[in-house]
Amino acid sequence: MSKLHEARVAAGLSQSQLAAKSGVGVRMIQHYEQGQKPIDKAQIGTVLRLCVALGCSPGDILESAELVALARDPVDR
Numbered sequence: 001m002s003k004l005h006e007a008r009v010a011a012g013l014s015q016s017q018l019a020a021k022s023g024v025g026v027r028m029i030q031h032y033e034q035g036q037k038p039i040d041k042a043q044i045g046t047v048l049r050l051c052v053a054l055g056c057s058p059g060d061i062l063e064s065a066e067l068v069a070l071a072r073d074p075v076d077r
Helices: 003-010 015-022 026-034 044-054 065-072
Strands: none
Touching: 003 026, 003 044, 015 026, 015 044
16 A cells, blocks of 8 residues: 555545545546556655645655655755
């Protein structure tokens, strides 16, 4: 299960609801959740739109430990 899926479920949203709130297509959300497309390679705008809709930070949905660390503490990099 992807971190995006976990965050979406924790927010109580369906994929369709997340798509409507974020402006990211349902199919793209499905691809990210199923690992068919890595969310770590998504455009920053896409990641931020998903985060705003979910009420979380990028580190909560990114999969790469390196990117999560960077998203949590960008000044020390």
